[in-house]
């Protein structure tokens with residue numbers, strides 16, 4: 001079943017065409033990779049799906065619902081969680097607070113509940129805290145729960161960012177270069193986490209430069225160059241696609257053409 | 258003695274102002290340079306309600322705070338589009354507009370003449386007009402402010418505010434309606450500033466626009482920054498230190514024509530020194546980004 | 547009536563332009579709103595008062611000395627307040643708030659020295675205006691117009707054609723790169739503060755050719771300068787002139803219909819309106 005469908009997405013930044021009529025769709029419960037050279041427009045796709053940037057043209061459907069004009073916070077609540085290429089944590093808050101923030105719902109965070117918290121709210125919060133600790137277990141950050149996010153190592157920060165996105169209980173998870181700058185062990189951990197998430201029924205779309213990782217864990221690959229889709233399909237098909245090889249190896253000649 | 262109690266009343270009012278500004282600037286990270294505008298609206302609304310419509314000060318106070326909160330919602334709107342130093346400039350300009358209205362809309366505010374004879378609070382026929390009796394009221398209100406704002410910042414609501422301060426984009430992708438929170442923060446901040454304005458009006462019993470100038474906004478900001486951005490207790494300590502300390506000038510016999518500029522020089526210098534040496538304030542944990 | 551209002555607009559506009567020009571020059575180099583600019587304007591006016599009235603200088607000599615004085619004060623504020631902050635890479639907002647502190651501090655120093663009494667410059671007896679196209683314009687007003695025009699032209703040519711001016715542009719575009727190609731950014735920033743402050747001081751003196759001098763005169767002047775700068779796009783030199791003239795016209799034609807008391811409010815409303823709708827001004831762009 002199709003969870004995400006992107007139709008004819010177009011985006012210009014002051015004359016630069018970042019996306020040019022991009023269309024693709026993603027099946028529920030699969031791991032998908034979005035690849036392409038630097039500046040191909042991958043992050044822009046994520047920014048548009050998550051609503052942070054509005055496209056100049058095209059549409060995005062999540063589970064058949066047109067979310068193109070939704071405010072970004074509404075998109076997040078509709079079940080799309082994301083991480084950023086340059087990690088964005090609440091670095092002055094503790095690890096646990098980062099997760100709690102994402103877990104808490106609108107009702108707990110109302111002004112009224114702040115001034116006059118009811119017992120029901122307090123109990124719900126205790127449950128939330130338990131759930132937060134479970135999520136931290138998942139990414140092996142339980143021991144760090146009271147550390148400030150800014151004091152974590154780079155790998156731990158990546159993991160925390162994913163855990164925080166997971167706290168939204170998203171059906172679709174967008175990961176922007178989740179392995180970038182990780183030590184091999186942490187990268188392996190990340191790969192296993194991504195696989196596990198897929199087994200739990202999450203759908204994943206991730207951006208990655210490391211081809212081995214991409215070929216290893218994704219079932220479906222979308223290749224972008226200059227804002228256009230140049231190839232799409234299973235890993236073994238992409239590996240042998242001449243256009244992809246050219247985009248990756250012959251970037252110079254392509255740019256001149 | 259009476260004079261000392263008077264200073265304490267003023268301190269309490271400034272503490273409420275500084276704490277309410279802290280919610281906006283210190284906890285949510287929205288630079289606001291026009292906080293006196295909200296106390297101005299609170300003071301005028303309260304004074305007009307009781308003078309023109311004969312509303313009891315006890316009722317005028319919450320109503321006036323509500324009016325200030327309503328204006329706060331309007332002032333919060335720019336914060337949805339504008340950030341950083343442009344927002345600072347916008348709130349500065351809005352403060353000046355409110356001041357100009359108080360000064361020039363003479364039909365309503367009596368302009369520079371001000372409003373005189375504002376009724377005092379009364380409890381069972383006993384007028385709270387002495388500094389001593391008023392101090393009790395102000396202390397209760399300040400304590401209430403401290404509790405309510407303290408609860409707000411320590412709650413999940415407050416956690417969202419701190420998240421906005423840390424990283425607005427990330428907060429949005431966590432499904433938070435950041436725009437709504439920003440407006441709420443201005444509403445709550447303006448509400449308490451309105452309370453402070455009303456308390457001031459019914460205490461002094463006379464208000465004119467000169468009590469709500471840019472300098473007032475800056476004084477509140479100095480107290481908030483000095484006490485510590487993102488620390489409610491700090492705002493109360495800040496008010497105590499920065500309101501009481503300049504009064505010592507008067508005791509060592511400096512005439513008020515000299516004491517007033519000296520006091521403002523002191524605030525200006527303090528603002529510079531804080532920015533250079535300790536932008537988070539004495540016990541704050543956040544500084545401007 | 548129309549001609550008179552136009553004259554008044556031009557005169558007010560030329561003063562606003564001068565303030566906005568200095569403000570923009572500083573803004574585009576160091577990227578923060580320097581609120582202390584307003585008090586430099588006041589310093590210029592009082593320095594002129596000191597030179598002309600108290601020391602008996604010729605008005606022209608007094609004008610030059612006082613402008614330089616304002617420049618020195620502006621540079622001093624930069625060296626003592628902003629430079630340490632820049633070295634620490636303080637955020638723009640911290641610089642802005644420090645500049646507010648400097649404003650308050652200096653304004654009250656002036657208040658302590660000269661008291662709140664309004665004084666005026668000793669520039670000879672007031673003469674009746676000339677009638678031009680049905681509007682009256684005084685000699686002083688002609689002096690104001692010509693001096694502002696001269697200063698504006700001088701600054702524009704200086705920034706565009708001299709080596710130093712080009713270095714200024716390099717610093718404002720990219721401080722790090724400027725450092726790499728051998729321009730000392732701190733020296734250039736120092737010069738920019740001096741030049742910008744001279745302009746503010748000159749505006750203060752020109753204003754006091756027509757009206758009284760008081761310690762608080764800098765606040766509204768600064769806001770009008772900022773408004774002009776923001777309307778034209780903070781950092782743009784032609785934008786400053788455009789914004790200054792627009793504001794001058796809006797105020798003077800505005801009070802044709804509105805009570806005069808609301809004159810200042812017009813500027814504040816324009817400022818806030820522009821910040822809301824077009825924060826980067828008419829010719830400015832987002833960076």
Ligand SMILES: Nc1ncnc2c1ncn2[C@@H]1O[C@H](COP(=O)(O)OP(=O)(O)O)[C@@H](O)[C@H]1O
Nearest residue numbers: 013016018036037038039040041042043044045
């Ligand atoms: N906010 C933005 N403003 C201007 N240009 C942008 C912005 N975001 C991306 N771009 C431009 O769009 C193109 C695609 O960028 P991006 O999506 O970040 O590429 P990728 O993630 O594939 O490396 C680049 O040329 C980039 O400079």
Ligand SMILES: [Mg+2]
Nearest residue numbers: 042043044085
């Ligand atoms: Mg990218």
